[in-house]
Amino acid sequence: MRIALVTDSTADLPRPLRERLGVWVVPLYVNLGGRVYRDWEEITPKEIFAKVRSGEAFPTTSQPSPEDFAKAYGEALKEADHILSIHISSKLSGTVQSALLAAEGFPGKVAVFDSQAASLGVGMMVLRAQELLSEGVGLEAVLEELSRIRADHFVRFTVATLEFLRRGGRIGGAQALLGTLLNIKPVLTLKEGRVETAGRARGERKAREEIVRDFRAWASGRGRIRAFFLYSGEEEAVRELKEMVLASGTPVEEALVSELGAVIASHTGPGTYGFYAYGL
Secondary structure (H helix, E strand, O other), X not given: OOEEEEEEHHHOOOHHHHHHHOXXXXXXXXXXXXXXXXXXXXXXXXXXXXXXXXXXXXXXXXXXXXXXXXXXXXXXXXXXXXXXXXXXXXXXXXXXXXXXXXXXXXXOOEEEEEOOOOOHHHHHHHHHHHHHHHOOOOHHHHHHHHHHHHHOOEEEEEOOOOHHHHHOOOOOHHHHHHHHHHOEEEEEEEEOOEEEEEEEEEOHHHHHHHHHHHHHHHHOOOOOEEEEEEEOOOOXXXXXXXXXXXXXXXXXXXXXXXXXXXXXXXXXOOOOEEEEEEEO
């Protein structure tokens, strides 16, 4: 049985990688300055940040339509018997709902999986699914593995500015102002598919140290671990975090470093960095 992999653009997988692996990607949309752009195809985070700095209103984002998914499913099923469709958390976007509505038009052909993650949290599950499928593992076993990763993985990230989170309703205005004045960096995570605060640190270095400390606690007693590093804007901060993680004394291997796409960056802002990890 041939199984095609479909995901959405918030998986933040670099185009050369997803094309090499044959993964179908349905883009979300960025709404900015009265125009609508396709994520990863028509606008970059750097262009968004430049427009905001020049006085443009903050961007908003929107999910793919069921018709977008139906088109992708129809094309994928020309080459495969079934589809595994892996997407951004349903607590963060209506993308899963659009995928489920589209799947109704292909009875018994499409399995939609809610990652309860975002960015490379989605991407790492897509890559793991592709790895297993290439080894001949069946769909049910792949779904069991994805469910295991969804229930037990590590994610931490921090941001350079709290304003994008405030605009998105993640934190209040007073907290954003206080954090900016005191140089307090939020250490964030995703819990059951929602963004939550995992800690706070004074300055960049302390934030990275707290992230690594949390990771070492999570990694204790585990076997091999794969880590997926993400960033927006300059890569220096995530490079330093990666070096700290790889030198942390845990059995971790770097799996991928990728810049955030426009949709995720629209909600986190420039200077965001962090990583996802799961155990094998």
